[in-house]
Amino acid sequence: xxxxxxxxxxxxxxxxxxxxxxxxxxxxxxxxxxxxxxxxxxxxxxxxxxxxxxxxxxxxxxxxxxxxxxxxxxxxxxxxxxxxxxxxxxxxxxxxxxxxxxxxxxxxxxxxxxxxxxxxxxxxxxxxxxxxxxxxxxxxxxxxxxxxxxxxxxxxxxxxxxxxxxxxxxxxxxxxxxxxxxxxxxxxxxxxxxxxxxxxxxxxxx
Amino acid sequence: xxxxxxxxxxxxxxxxxxxxxxxxxxxxxxxxxxxxxxxxxxxxxxxxxxxxxxxxxxxxxxxxxxxxxxxxxxxxxxxxxxxxxxxxxxxxxxxxxxxxxxxxxxxxxxxxxxxxxxxxxxxxxxxxxxxxxxxxxxxxxxxxxxxxxxxxxxxxxxxxxxxxxxxxxxxxxxxxxxxxxxxxxxxxxxxxxxxxxxxxxxxxxxxxxxxxxxxxxxxxxxxxxxxxxxxxxxxxxxxxxxxxxxxxxxxxxxx
Numbered sequence: 513x514x515x516x517x518x519x520x521x522x523x524x525x526x527x528x529x530x531x532x533x534x535x536x537x538x539x540x541x542x543x544x545x546x547x548x549x550x551x552x553x554x555x556x557x558x559x560x561x562x563x564x565x566x567x568x569x570x571x572x573x574x575x576x577x578x579x580x581x582x583x584x585x586x587x588x589x590x591x592x593x594x595x596x597x598x599x600x601x602x603x604x605x606x607x608x609x610x611x612x613x614x615x616x617x618x619x620x621x622x623x624x625x626x627x628x629x630x631x632x633x634x635x636x637x638x639x640x641x642x643x644x645x646x647x648x649x650x651x652x653x654x655x656x657x658x659x660x661x662x663x664x665x666x667x668x669x670x671x672x673x674x675x676x677x678x679x680x681x682x683x684x685x686x687x688x689x690x691x692x693x694x695x696x697x698x699x700x701x702x703x704x705x706x707x708x709x710x711x712x713x714x715x716x717x718x
Numbered sequence: 719x720x721x722x723x724x725x726x727x728x729x730x731x732x733x734x735x736x737x738x739x740x741x742x743x744x745x746x747x748x749x750x751x752x753x754x755x756x757x758x759x760x761x762x763x764x765x766x767x768x769x770x771x772x773x774x775x776x777x778x779x780x781x782x783x784x785x786x787x788x789x790x791x792x793x794x795x796x797x798x799x800x801x802x803x804x805x806x807x808x809x810x811x812x813x814x815x816x817x818x819x820x821x822x823x824x825x826x827x828x829x830x831x832x833x834x835x836x837x838x839x840x841x842x843x844x845x846x847x848x849x850x851x852x853x854x855x856x857x858x859x860x861x862x863x864x865x866x867x868x869x870x871x872x873x874x875x876x877x878x879x880x881x882x883x884x885x886x887x888x889x890x891x892x893x894x895x896x897x898x899x900x901x902x903x904x905x906x907x908x909x910x911x912x913x914x915x916x917x918x919x920x921x922x923x924x925x926x927x928x929x930x931x932x933x934x935x936x937x938x939x940x941x942x943x944x945x946x947x948x949x950x951x952x953x954x955x956x957x958x959x960x961x962x963x964x965x966x967x968x969x970x971x972x973x
Contacts, residue, residue, distance in 0.1 A: 525927065526957075526960050527952060527956065527957030527958075527959075527960035528949055528952060529949055529952060530930070531926075531927070531929075531930020531931065531933070531934065532930060532933055532934070533926050533929040533930045533933055534923075534926040534927065534929075534930055537922075537926050613959070620919060620922075621922070621923060621926060622919075622923050624959065624960065626956050626959040626960075628953075628956070629955060630953070630955025630956055630958060630959060631955070631959075660933060660934055660937050661937075661943075663946070663949070663950055664949070664950065664952075665949070676952060676956055678952060678956060678957070678959065678960050679927070679960065680959075680960045680961065681923060683923065683924075683927045684924065684927065685924075685927045685928045685930075685931050693932050693935070693936075694935060697935070697936060697939055701939065
C-alpha cells in the first residue's frame, strides 16, 4: 500500500494548496486532542485534590481568609472551565502555528500553513489568522466554505493573515475514485435532464 | 535412595501434575460452557422476538428453558434434518441412559425390600453366620478403602490443582518475560506497529486528497460552475516550504 512516488517520477501535489476536507479533518483531530487534554487535566486536578483533601484545606483557609471563598466558588464553576478551555484552545493553535506552522492534527493529515511570501509563520500571522477563524465562523461558516470556491483554496482567515495551506507530503489523489465519482455525478445529471425533458403522456406528471 | 521409591515418587509427581491440569481444565471448561450457554440463550431470545412468531412458535415461546431454543433452531433450517436427527439422538440416548440407571436403582431397592422378609431367616441362621461375618468384614474393609480413597482424593485434588496452577503461571511468566526481553521481538513489534501506523496515515491522507477534489467537483457541478481540473501553481517560495515530514517508522528508526 505504501507507495514510493519519487522513484516513479510521478508529479505529486506536494506544495499544492490543500483542500477543504483535509483541513476539516485536521481541525477535527485537533479538537479531539484539545478536548482530551482538557478533560484529562480537569480529571487530574479533581482527583489529586480529592486525594490530598485539597477541598477541605482550601475550605479551611476560606474560613480563615474570607476572600478565598469567592475564589473557590469561581474555581468550581463552569465559567472557570470555559475560560480554561478557551485559553487552552487559543494557546494550542497560536503555539503550534508559530512554532511549526502546523498543529498536530495538520501534521497527521500532512498539511502546513505558509505565509504568502514564504518563510516562517510569525506570531502576528498566527494571531490575525486566529481572529480570522472567528470571522469565518460567525459568518455562518461561509469563510471556511470559501476554501471550496477559491482558486487558491484560501478561506477568509487565510486571506486576512495572508497565508496558504499546502500539502507537505507526496499527495496523490485516487484517480479511479475520482473518475468513478465523476461518472456517477454525470449519470445522475443526465438522468435528471432526461426526466425533465421527457413529457408524460397525459401532459402532467403523476 | 531406593530406585523404586524414587521412580514411584517421580510418577506420583507427574500424576499430580496431570490430575491438577485436568482438574483445572475441567473447571475452566465447565465455567466457560455455562457462560456460553447463557450467552446462547440470550442471543437466541433477542434474535427471536415475540412479534415475529407464528401461532406454533408462540406455544413454543411459552415453554421454559432450552426446549424453546432447540425448537427455534430446528425451525430455522429444514434441510439440516439429518443433522438434527443425530443431535437429538445423542441427547436422547444420554437421557435414556441416566433414566435407565435411575430405574435400575429403584428396582434393586424394591427387590431388596420385597425379598428381605424371606431372606432374613436364611442369613440370620447359625449356619450362615460365619459367611455373613466374613461378608460383613469384607463390606467394612471395602467401605474403609473407599473412604480412604475419598480422603486421598480430597487432599490430592487441592494440592494437584495448586501444582498445576503454579506450573502454568510460571510458564506464562517466563514466556512473557522472554518475549519482553528479546530485542528482536521488541524491534519486530515496534516496526510492525509503526508500519501499520504509516499505512493508516497514508491511506487517510490519500482519501482526504481524493475527497478534497471530489467535494470541489461536486459543489461546482451543483452551482454550475466551470470544473477546475488543475489548481494554479503556488509561488516557488511557498512550495519551498513543503519540506518532507517524517513518517512514524523514520522517527523510530533514527531515535
